Amino acid sequence: MINITFPDGSVRPFEEGVTGYEIAKSISPRLAAEVLAIEVKDAADTTADKGTVIDLTRPITADSSIRLLKFEDEEGKKVFWHSSSHLMAEALESLYPGVKFGIGPAIENGFYYDVDLAGQPFSDADLAKVEKKMLELAKEKQEFKRISVSKQDALEYFTKKGDPYKCELINELEDGTITYYENGQFTDLCRGPHLPNTELIKAVKLTAIAGAYWRGDENRQQLTRIYGITFPKKSMLDEYLVLLEEAKKRDHRKLGKEMELFTFSPKVGLGLPLWLPRGAVMRYQLENFLRKKLNESGYLPVVTPHIGSKQLYVTSGHYAKYGKDSFQPIHTPQEGEEYMLKPMNCPHHCEIYRSAPRSYRDLPLRLAEFGTVYRYEQSGELHGLTRVRSFTQDDAHMFVRPEQLKDEFKKVIDLIMYVFSVFKFDNFTAQISLRDKVNREKYIGSEENWEKAESAIIESAAEKGLKTVIEYGEAAFYGPKLDFMVKDAIGRKWQLGTIQVDYNLPERFQLEYTDADGSKKRPIMIHRAPFGSIERFTAVLLEHTAGHFPLWLAPDQVKVLPVSEKYADYAKKVCDLLNNSEIRASMDDRNETLGKRIREISLLRVPLLVIVGEQEQAQGTLSIRKDGVNQGSKTVEEFVDWFKETVKAELS
Numbered sequence: 001m002i003n004i005t006f007p008d009g010s011v012r013p014f015e016e017g018v019t020g021y022e023i024a025k026s027i028s029p030r031l032a033a034e035v036l037a038i039e040v041k042d043a044a045d046t047t048a049d050k051g052t053v054i055d056l057t058r059p060i061t062a063d064s065s066i067r068l069l070k071f072e073d074e075e076g077k078k079v080f081w082h083s084s085s086h087l088m089a090e091a092l093e094s095l096y097p098g099v100k101f102g103i104g105p106a107i108e109n110g111f112y113y114d115v116d117l118a119g120q121p122f123s124d125a126d127l128a129k130v131e132k133k134m135l136e137l138a139k140e141k142q143e144f145k146r147i148s149v150s151k152q153d154a155l156e157y158f159t160k161k162g163d164p165y166k167c168e169l170i171n172e173l174e175d176g177t178i179t180y181y182e183n184g185q186f187t188d189l190c191r192g193p194h195l196p197n198t199e200l201i202k203a204v205k206l207t208a209i210a211g212a213y214w215r216g217d218e219n220r221q222q223l224t225r226i227y228g229i230t231f232p233k234k235s236m237l238d239e240y241l242v243l244l245e246e247a248k249k250r251d252h253r254k255l256g257k258e259m260e261l262f263t264f265s266p267k268v269g270l271g272l273p274l275w276l277p278r279g280a281v282m283r284y285q286l287e288n289f290l291r292k293k294l295n296e297s298g299y300l301p302v303v304t305p306h307i308g309s310k311q312l313y314v315t316s317g318h319y320a321k322y323g324k325d326s327f328q329p330i331h332t333p334q335e336g337e338e339y340m341l342k343p344m345n346c347p348h349h350c351e352i353y354r355s356a357p358r359s360y361r362d363l364p365l366r367l368a369e370f371g372t373v374y375r376y377e378q379s380g381e382l383h384g385l386t387r388v389r390s391f392t393q394d395d396a397h398m399f400v401r402p403e404q405l406k407d408e409f410k411k412v413i414d415l416i417m418y419v420f421s422v423f424k425f426d427n428f429t430a431q432i433s434l435r436d437k438v439n440r441e442k443y444i445g446s447e448e449n450w451e452k453a454e455s456a457i458i459e460s461a462a463e464k465g466l467k468t469v470i471e472y473g474e475a476a477f478y479g480p481k482l483d484f485m486v487k488d489a490i491g492r493k494w495q496l497g498t499i500q501v502d503y504n505l506p507e508r509f510q511l512e513y514t515d516a517d518g519s520k521k522r523p524i525m526i527h528r529a530p531f532g533s534i535e536r537f538t539a540v541l542l543e544h545t546a547g548h549f550p551l552w553l554a555p556d557q558v559k560v561l562p563v564s565e566k567y568a569d570y571a572k573k574v575c576d577l578l579n580n581s582e583i584r585a586s587m588d589d590r591n592e593t594l595g596k597r598i599r600e601i602s603l604l605r606v607p608l609l610v611i612v613g614e615q616e617q618a619q620g621t622l623s624i625r626k627d628g629v630n631q632g633s634k635t636v637e638e639f640v641d642w643f644k645e646t647v648k649a650e651l652s
């Protein structure tokens with residue numbers, strides 16, 4: 001008998017060689033019908049952070065901790081989607097004889113397979129045919145069979161089949177480790193794991209076709225990449241398609257254009273956003289919103305240049321770590337003089353710390369800057385405002401005494417919670433990123449310091465009642481961190497906000513303070529950015545709100561529309577009155593119909609429309625529409641009061 005430990009800590013004995021499927025069935029038939037794979041961690045293995053995901057049909061032969069994986073689990077989805085790529089390959093093989101296969105992994109949403117159709121034409125119009133075939137084959141309830149093969153046999157098989165891609169992959173594998181998976185008539189080289197059978201796949205949508213070079217090498221064959229997604233229920237696919245449609249409408253690149261917030265120019269350079277006037281106004285609002293809060297929380301503003309000497313980043317360690325893959329040093333007429341575009345603000349802030357002697361009474365010292373940094377992202381990775389080469393961090397660095405670390409950390413958590421509540425990110429989790437349990441040589445700093453920092457994060461998060469997940473191996477090379485993942489209005493996850501403990505930079509920059517007993521001590525540094533960056537935050541906010549910003553943030557808060565030219569003077573007067581009350585109002589008195597003007601303004605997502613005509617002019621009132629809904633009429637004074645109250649409520 002062997003002991004199986006369940007995620008809740010309970011332990012039950014099973015026959016040696018029991019399978020995941022049998023364990024699930026012993027709990028309930030319903031569970032056995034839903035479970036897709038099993039994560040198994042050998043009890044004797046104390047070094048691994050996680051178990052291995054295996055097929056439900058494989059025997060378990062030693063005392064183990066297990067997790068039965070369903071579609072709801074990330075790993076379960078991965079198995080489901082990867083198995084679906086085999087199903088798609090099988091369908092392709094039956095429809096396009098002679099097709100050759102590259103690789104077919106699961107991805108974040110679905111899967112793809114890179115295929116060589118051997119010259120047979122294939123377009124979007126053919127996807128439906130493949131989908132139909134996949135569903136047909138799925139219904140056959142084909143088992144995924146795992147078979148060990150020798151390297152020689154594998155090479156012979158795929159040579160005979162005429163698949164050079166698989167042969168190339170097999171040549172890189174070690175004999176004795178090679179497995180096939182078979183479903184129906186289809187055999188693939190694969191290490192698994194897979195679903196027990198194809199019948200679990202109930203809904204299929206092939207979503208796109210793209211070109212992809214074999215092994216990502218542009219000198220090699222161009223293959224056809226077919227993307228798809230599958231689900232265990234038809235209703236889940238329907239929901240997904242609705243979500244996809246909604247996500248398209250909310251795409252921040254589309255909204256940014258419609259709302260005239262930002263643009264890109266190839267002449268300026270890839271990944272370098274240009275903020276248009278309306279975007280810049282919105283950006284200032286974001287900055288001022290945080291500045292006010294920082295001011296109340298004891299932060300001190302600083303401003304530092306966009307470049308720094310290469311030596312600064314050699315000292316900080318950034319050059320050794322990222323120098324090769326980043327923007328290269330800037331040379332000057334002075335021989336041997338080199339500067340770097342600033343990839344991080346921290347080294348500059350360390351030098352500000354060093355600019356004066358610091359006493360224990362000066363700490364915590366909190367230096368804040370909206371600092372623009374430059375990072376060389378690969379061109380294929382660039383995406384709207386979420387992945388750019390120049391962005392502005394809402395950065396700050398806290399220099400604290402060891403006994404202040406946890407308190408300071410908790411204060412930052414409070415600040416981030418406030419930001420999330422104002423922007424209505426009500427659904428979030430916090431990820432605690434710690435060191436890899438095994439490979440520790442990649443981290444700089446002493447064991448003792450790392451332990452202190454890791455426990456400070458874990459304890460602060462617990463004391464603040466955060467919903468957390470711990471990820472080993474996700475820490476930065478210089479310290480552990482707490483990252484916030486928010487779910488937006490349509491349920492997509494985004495990473496926003498980060499807090500990071502750092503024992504390393506104070507050491508490298510030889511930062512000191514004089515303690516109460518006169519001795520010199522090293523401060524601890526905390527890096528944090530509630531927004532992450534203004535660019536990324538703007539993108540997430542656009543997709544979260546579909547462009548309907550809260551009133552305080554909207555670049556144009558009010559558009560004043562005279563129904564006809566006759567009332568333009570009154571409209572102008574209203575506009576001036578609103579501007580005098582610090583409301584961002586402008587007038588649209590173009591010689592167009594009211595309907596046309598309203599439609600055009602709706603693209604800008606101006607939250608409030610004020611319409612004035614004969615009646616309003618005679619009575620000194622305004623007709624108000626908020627987000628497309630009539631709000632009745634108010635006098636200018638009533639409107640201003642109501643406006644101020646609304647903004648106040650939004651920010652509380």
Ligand SMILES: [Zn+2]
Nearest residue numbers: 181190191192
């Ligand atoms: Zn596979």
Ligand SMILES: [Zn+2]
Nearest residue numbers: 344345346527
């Ligand atoms: Zn920093």
